[in-house]
Amino acid sequence: MNKRQQSARETKRKLITAGLDLIKEKGFDAINVEDITKKAGVAKGTFYIYFKRKEDIVLDISRVPFGEIAEELESMQSMELPEKLRYYFRRFMECVESCGINVCRQWTRDVLDPNSVPDNKDGQKWVYDFEMLKGILENSVKNGELKNTAPVELLTHIIISELYGMMTCWCMSDGKFEPLDWTDKFCEVQLEAIFKPYIVEK
Numbered sequence: 001m002n003k004r005q006q007s008a009r010e011t012k013r014k015l016i017t018a019g020l021d022l023i024k025e026k027g028f029d030a031i032n033v034e035d036i037t038k039k040a041g042v043a044k045g046t047f048y049i050y051f052k053r054k055e056d057i058v059l060d061i062s063r064v065p066f067g068e069i070a071e072e073l074e075s076m077q078s079m080e081l082p083e084k085l086r087y088y089f090r091r092f093m094e095c096v097e098s099c100g101i102n103v104c105r106q107w108t109r110d111v112l113d114p115n116s117v118p119d120n121k122d123g124q125k126w127v128y129d130f131e132m133l134k135g136i137l138e139n140s141v142k143n144g145e146l147k148n149t150a151p152v153e154l155l156t157h158i159i160i161s162e163l164y165g166m167m168t169c170w171c172m173s174d175g176k177f178e179p180l181d182w183t184d185k186f187c188e189v190q191l192e193a194i195f196k197p198y199i200v201e202k
Contacts, residue, residue: 012050014040016064019057024100028058058106059124065095070132074139081145081199086187088136089163092129093183096167105171111164130160150198158194162186 018040022031033054037044051057069091073084096104111126134156140146166186169177 011040011042011046012060014042015047015050016057016060019054020061020099020103023058023061023102023106025102027102028054028106055110058103058110059128061099061103062095062107062125062128065098066092066129066132069095070136073136077143081140082192082195084136084140085159085191085195088133089159089183089187089191090180092163093166093179096170097179101171101175104167108164108168108171126160126164129163130156133159144200146195147198147200155194155198162190 015036019031019036022035022039031054033047034044036054036057037047051060069088072091073088076084076087079087107125110124134152137146137150137152137155141148141150141152146152166177166179166182169182170179
């Protein structure tokens, strides 16, 4: 990577960090592009080199931390699948909580009403999260951890629906619902039962 590419990456990172901080503090609707660029210390026009509109920054906020989860799981070859799934669940919800309830509200808004964001194809974060988890489960089939008969698409829908249900409950309760607590409870009570018929016995 040359200096120009490094500089561009750093500028985009500054914009994403500034956007995240402002959304956490004030909420998505209370900020504009000028607020983001001012906090990032760049010219307003610079924003449009990387994003079309402020809504686009919300999706990018989700990509880095959630993408890291898949990479972490790839390096955990010795871990049993139920433990990997618990790890995925907990890390997913840790990322949600660390981004804050205002960012979570914007993610769920974009998914519940895809038409609220121009060019939003079926709620982009939902699609991104669905494809990431589906890839993890497909790798588990290839690695012989899940049976070839495992209904990967259905299992992915069940898990993503549960995660987004927790995110929505957190938003609706104005932060009183504790996603990490419920993540642990779900993993203890339901997760193993859902996957047990499909896990390859060793």
